[in-house]
């Protein structure tokens with residue numbers, strides 16, 4: 187039986203993405219992925235499923251995210267929650283007066299699919315990835 191292996195469709199770009207995400211994680215900054223990288227993540231059967239996991243591990247924020255989810259379950263008001271389709275989104279401000287905070291998305295209850303340092307605006311009005319990007 188032939189082993190079904192998913193392979194990266196462009197290992198050069200795949201490696202760049204991996205390096206960028208880990209470097210960002212080590213230096214506690216947001217990963218900046220170019221359009222080419224983002225397009226690769228969408229198209230590549232190997233990198234696509236891996237990138238969310240890389241981001242979570244590299245970001246070093248998993249413990250923060252788990253604390254947030256526990257606080258949300260305990261009904262703590264500082265953790266905001268909204269639901270979009272099958273995603274549950276949580277947001278906690280860094281400080282009560284700050285618009286910046288941590289956003290955690292989960293699927294199916296407990297599976298964390300992304301952890302992002304972002305702003306309350308992005309939590310309340312997420313940019314929907316839409317081929318016909320309409321700017322205001």
Ligand SMILES: [Zn+2]
Pocket residue numbers: 193194195196197199200226230231232233234
């Ligand atoms: Zn790839």
